[in-house]
Amino acid sequence: MLSALFLTCRLAAALLPAAANSTAAAPGAVTITVAPSRVLLEERAGSHLNFDFAVQAGPDSLWLSKVEVSVYDRSGALVLRKFVDNNGFSPSVSSLSHRVFAPGQVALVFNPFHTFAPDVEVARLAYTFEFQDAKRKAVTQALDVTPERYQPRAALKIPITGRLLIWDGHDENAHHRRLDFHHPVAQQVGIRSNFMRYAHDFVVVNDKGETHGGDGKKNTDYPGFDQPVHAPAAGRVVAAYSAQSDNDNGQDYFNPGDMVGKDPLLLYGNYLVLDHGNGEFSLLGHLRQNSLVVKVGDEVRPDQVLARIGSSGSSYFPHLHYELRTGAAMNVEGLPAYFTKFRLVRGSRSRTVPSGTVDSGDIVVQERK
Structure with missing residues (x-):
């Protein structure tokens, strides 16, 4: 069963457009910002994050092929690494809100990594985005997110009885x-x-x-x-x-x-x-x-x-x-x-x-x- 699954993934990958080795994004090729800029961490049986990425393509169209996150604790040690990509017949990257970006277009990509178990300390998240342009050239962009744990000062009660x-x-x-x-x-x-x-x-x-x-x-x-x-x-x-x-x-x-x-x-x-x-x-x-x-x-x-x-x-x-x-x-x-x-x-x-x-x-x- 494992060998058949491996063969299926390899076959699906072979049918996708070939890409060059990933390189850092050329100036102006893509701009990615975190929205909102202040990222809050909500605690409920673990850690929950609620933010978006505003992605703007430069002069060329871009196709998003992979998003990866590395989570680090307060000591700087790697806790875990996760990704969505275009591997397989129903690739996980297709679950993202936007994958195709026209020149100059700004679109939101909802953060796919939003929930972490209680034993995962989330101090810093290092994201890497990988795209292909119209010439199948790979473009990557990296950015870090440092969330802030938030507890409201107002002692709130649910407003309905x-x-x-x-x-x-x-x-x-x-x-x-x-x-x-x-x-x-x-x-x-x-x-x-x-x-x-x-x-x-x-x-x-x-x-x-x-x-x-x-x-x-x-x-x-x-x-x-x-x-x-x-x-x-x-x-x-x-x-x-x-x-x-x-x-x-x-x-x-x-x-x-x-x-x-x-x-x-x-x-x-x-x-x-x-x-x-x-x-x-x-x-x-x-x-x-x-x-x-x-x-x-x-x-x-x-x-x-x-x-x-x-x-x-x-x-x-x-x-x-x-x-x-x-x-x-x-x-x-x-x-x-x-x-x-x-x-x-x-x-x-x-x-x-x-x-x-x-x-x-x-x-x-x-x-x-």
Whole structure:
């Protein structure tokens, strides 16, 4: 079996275009930058990284053939080395978000090496990108990434009470994570960064994990609709909007054009932004129309009711969008959120989490006394 697999890989490699030996990229051949420049490390049963590579081809088209990373600990010792390449009939490099770069084009390549086991100390990551140009000449580019472990200063609590499903978090498959801010549509509406990089969509569910009754077409089919939204921590209201109609029963009132001419945060429909201090802001979105009970300038206390769950803005059904971020405007950066005193449910078992992160698919219970 091993020999057959080896032969298959060799055959597939033989059918690919030949390449010269790799050489360092000629000046201007390719430019690769890390986005965001400040790379944060989120700790949850290991280390999780959430950043992108902005790749810009020079005067020639480029085809990405390999990405390799070497992980080093604080002493400088090599911990492990991983790569994706074009070997095999279904090469792993094809899983990357972009592989072909036209001259002068900037495109995002989502970091393929994002999760490391608890026993892997991640102090420095050395990346190597290998390309081929139109003449099949190999071009390589290397860059280092030094991540920073991040713990928010605000003592955050999940903003909704009860049993919740993280419908979409920020793992590698989540749409929050895969916001390609170099996409033409994103550029057109003014998106220049991934502000929702660490976002969560909280959905109220029943004991069976069901999100709704009936056919799910009406907002009232969802037990979460009109449920209270609480302040995740103390803060001051610095931005708010509440006049957007809720999408309901097939009616979609979200207009992306409003984001350009009126308010970019209307992506979230009705929203609220809290300044917790220390450069940490909470954004709560898709709130029910006219449900806000606070206004800009108000100081709020932890657990205070702020609004109610709706389905406004870019929303398909009632839920709460939550993100911790570096500012109140659109083009800021996301921050990892660690919530306190919730229960993580694993089937018939559950455990109390004093402080920790949550992500896509998790079922949690947040209680308030």
